[in-house]
Ligand SMILES: Nc1ncnc2c1ncn2[C@@H]1O[C@H](COP(=O)(O)OP(=O)(O)OP(=O)(O)O)[C@@H](O)[C@H]1O
């Protein structure tokens with residue numbers, strides 16, 4: 077199924093009056109792959125995802141979905157195939173209620189209105205946000221907004237899922253639910269994240285960005301074992317790969333308080 081092949085070819089982009097945010101980025105996301113994009117703040121992760129979804133236009137290079145080049149004419153087809161969760165949920169949520177927001181995509185894609193409530197409730201249930209359906213999106217907490225934004229994209233049943241910091245602001249149980257959901261989503265995934273433990277749980281390949289260029293494109297265990305690369309990219313080994321000694325000592329103040337209270 078060639079349309080599940082997403083290709084970035086020599087992508088470059090600069091915001092007005094800025095040095096290039098991306099320069100010469102090339103890779104292919106193959107059908108069913110789960111790929112992470114990692115790198116320091118400002119490395120170009122969000123810019124890359126916005127170029128791949130046509131939210132920004134590349135100054136050089138091209139984006140291909142199978143054999144179709146991303147341009148004004150193909151943009152609608154790209155948006156049908158690619159679900160994009162923005163880094164900031166406020167960029168995504170705009171309807172008066174959570175229900176309307178999650179229903180917006182399926183209705184636009186031509187899902188029969190009678191079927192939409194079921195689609196919405198399944199998507200909200202997948203992120204544990206059923207109880208929020210009647211709420212106004214702008215009145216939600218950061219993590220609730222994130223969950224609803226993810227539901228809105230799931231409801232469109234995309235072939236390819238692009239997510240920008242999907243675990244940001246989620247509580248541990250919601251983060252765990254997201255990880256299971258991503259593990260169960262059998263289509264292609266491209267996830268920009270600082271959550272390197274999520275990368276280990278979900279992804280089989282990591283693209284490391286540094287100052288707009290690809291520094292590495294390899295298996296997570298290979299990337300996270302390369303201390304020089306991690307330092308260059310302002311990354312650290314995921315917590316679950318850091319060697320654990322004996323149980324961490326309790327802070328002195330806590331010990332004292334414990335002794336006084338005990
Ligand atoms: N709207 C904008 N206008 C001007 N420059 C921008 C804009 N958005 C991003 N940049 C710049 O482009 C570069 C890449 O930013 P980008 O948001 O893609 O980084 P990122 O890797 O997603 O960072 P983070 O981890 O903080 O989300 C940075 O130097 C940033 O300052």
Ligand SMILES: [Mg+2]
Pocket residue numbers: 121122123163240
């Ligand atoms: Mg970003």
